[in-house]
Amino acid sequence: MEYTAIVLGGIKISEPVTTLTDLISGAVSIYCFLKLRAVSGQKAGNLFFSYYFLFIGIAVIYSAIIGHAFFHLFNDYWKIPGWVIGACAIFLFESAAIKYLQETFPKSRPIRVAGILPFLQLSIFVMFMISSNRSFSDVGVNSAIGMIGFVLPIIIYLFLYHKHIGYKLIIFGILLSLAPASVYNYEVTINKWFNFHDLSHVLMAICIFIMYLGVYKLFTINNKIELS
Numbered sequence: 001m002e003y004t005a006i007v008l009g010g011i012k013i014s015e016p017v018t019t020l021t022d023l024i025s026g027a028v029s030i031y032c033f034l035k036l037r038a039v040s041g042q043k044a045g046n047l048f049f050s051y052y053f054l055f056i057g058i059a060v061i062y063s064a065i066i067g068h069a070f071f072h073l074f075n076d077y078w079k080i081p082g083w084v085i086g087a088c089a090i091f092l093f094e095s096a097a098i099k100y101l102q103e104t105f106p107k108s109r110p111i112r113v114a115g116i117l118p119f120l121q122l123s124i125f126v127m128f129m130i131s132s133n134r135s136f137s138d139v140g141v142n143s144a145i146g147m148i149g150f151v152l153p154i155i156i157y158l159f160l161y162h163k164h165i166g167y168k169l170i171i172f173g174i175l176l177s178l179a180p181a182s183v184y185n186y187e188v189t190i191n192k193w194f195n196f197h198d199l200s201h202v203l204m205a206i207c208i209f210i211m212y213l214g215v216y217k218l219f220t221i222n223n224k225i226e227l228s
Helices: 016-037 044-069 076-104 109-129 136-162 165-176 178-185 196-218
Strands: 005-008 011-014
Touching: 011 016, 011 044, 016 044, 016 196, 044 076, 044 196, 076 109, 076 136, 109 136, 136 165, 136 178, 165 178, 165 196, 178 196
Parallel strands: none
Antiparallel strands: 005 011
8 A cells, every 4th residue: 555645844744634634533533522521421421421421532643643654763562552442432332321221220140240241351351452463453453343243223212112212313323333343444535635535534433423412412301401
């Protein structure tokens, strides 16, 4: 693949468009966090949902700087913190989903026990990160397991049970996230200045915003903010 670079004020910036689109995705995520945190209250499930957007925003911004803009200055070891922060974001979204499920069925012992699964997944991911066989594909696999294999079935079940539009939007956002993943995996590139990285970042920002809208709806009941 052909990489692009520009020089600003004597500073070389590799993959400028990819850096910009990543920063935009990160900014969208941080914006979503700030909006949600203002209305989430102290309810555990709400906090987990809110901080997902903060962590994914930090991970994406870190990737923009270390993994793209200045990747020529850093080796692959420097990518690990961003990957782990991203995995923590997945952990938070999983934890939020299981909290909402536990609140719906508070007497279900299997559902209470299922709350340990996000911890196990995050622990396994970190073990892969400290091994010599780590790669970016581990990040994709972890995200797929977390969002498609764990969160999506829970949210679908909650939607069927509650019929809440917030769950429907989250489902749509998760399913739509298959689009940027496909763009990345199949390297759908328009030209050297707008490659598959850039397109996947734009699509990812859209998916994040749709999931934000769904989560925000969950925080509201009849257009009133639920602060409990």
